[in-house]
Amino acid sequence: MSEMDLAVLIVIVAVAVAVALFLGATIKVIRQQQIGVVERLGKFHRILEPGPHLVVPVLDRVRYTLDMREAVVPFPPQGVITEDNLMVNIDSVIYYQILDARRAAYEAQNYIQAIEQLTMTTLRNIIGGLDLEQTLTSREEINQKLRVVLDEATGKWGIKVNRVELRTVEPPATIRDAMEKGARAERDKRAAILIAEGQRQSQILAAGGEKESAILRAQGDREAAVLRAQADRQSQMLRAEGEAQAITTVFNAIHAGEPDQALLAYQYMQMLPSIARGDANKVWIVPSEIGKALEGLGGAVGSLTGSMSGGVQGIDQAATVDRSKFAAPEPVDVQAEITEQAEADAKESARLMQQAIAEAQELERAGRPRPASLRLPGEGEQRGIGTGQPEPAAWPEPEAQPQPEGQQLQ
Secondary structure, three states: OOHHHHHHHHHHHHHHHHHHHHHHHHEEEEOOOEEEEEEEOOEEEEEEOOEEEEOOOOOEEEEEEEEOOOEEEEOOOEEEEOOOOOEEEEEEEEEEEEOOHHHHHHOOOOHHHHHHHHHHHHHHHHHOOOOHHHHHHOHHHHHHHHHHHHHHHHHHHOEEEEEEEEEEEEOOHHHHHHHHHHHHHHHHHHHHHHHHHHHHHHHHHHHHHHHHHHHHHHHHHHHHHHHHHHHHHHHHHHHHHHHHHHHHHHHHHHHHHOOOHHHHHHHHHHHHHHHHOOOOOOOOOOOOHHHHHHHHHHHHHHHHHHHHHHOHHHHHHHHOOOHHHOOOOOOEEHHHHHHHHHHHHHHHHHHHHHHHHHHHHHHHHHOOOOOHHHOOOOHHHHHOOOOOOOOOOOOOOOOOOOOOOOOEEO
16 A cells, blocks of 8 residues: 555545544433533533533533432531520431523522522521421421422522421430430329229229128128018017917916816925936925815725725715806918918018019100119010129018927917
8 A cells, every 4th residue: 555545545634533533423312310511712602401502513412411319418417506505416418400491500500509508598497496396296396387498599590398307306415314314204104093083993993892792792691681580570460479379278268177186286296206307306394285285185085995985976076167257269371371371471572572663664655764663574684694793682481480390279
């Protein structure tokens, strides 16, 4: 290859490289969600939207390429003094978006640093008017105030602050310990109050149960005592009537038999061994009447011997007794009296039961709840189970009286 051909080849390659460089400097491609700011000879010329664009080489230059999406910028913790002179560390995060690329590029030299410094000063101003408790509990209010101030300041930069969030508010270690102790003490206080309230309710319920139990027990004892007294009264009355009937019968029988002096003396002699019998009797004193009794008994034997010699007729006349004066007492049927009393009690119970049923039906027609005193015995099986209500007590049956061997006294 000659020198001339080599020179031509070099020229062609140089021209190709120049054309390629020219085309590279002329064609600019802007990606989606980005904006290009073009300067011509150092002065703002135009805005390039996403897509390919042609610019004049050497004269035009894409000075800034700005991202139009919402950006998140976290800021490091900053020490802020509250109104009660406590130092707290607060770190925040900013959500912003570029609305005007030209003003964002030329109004602020470094808008990220400008937003950070503005956030710090505004945050100190807001927190300085709040105490520690308000700072910890008013995050939403602080975020709202901070966002309004930043949005107003960054509006002329073509930037909109959408949200401002306080990530952490960290008080000093001593304050955290005091707060933890206070919270623990408050929890212990609430727990002690709840425990005391539970014990109080438990004691009240237990006392109420004991009261009701004592009342029911006292009522049962009272009814049992009344029934026992009635039974004793009826028993004593029946025993007294029986003794009265027995005494009357013996008295009438004795007077109807017209005993003479000999019979009385004989009975007196029969009672003497019973009087002398006994472990405590050491000395037996013979009564003075024993002589008279023996005389009467001897006279009776003599008269009896004389009568035997006189004949059978005399004996029959002596044994004849006037029976017209004897009056037998009326028999007392104790079993009939007890049966009659039981029938009367059963009738009274039936009457009270019918009255309670009628009152309960009347209350049901009126649409009012039935009181516990008017509930039927059958209703305890339905409502007494699972409801905690005591079943109504059944009517007490008359207590059977003990029957002596001789029920009828003739």
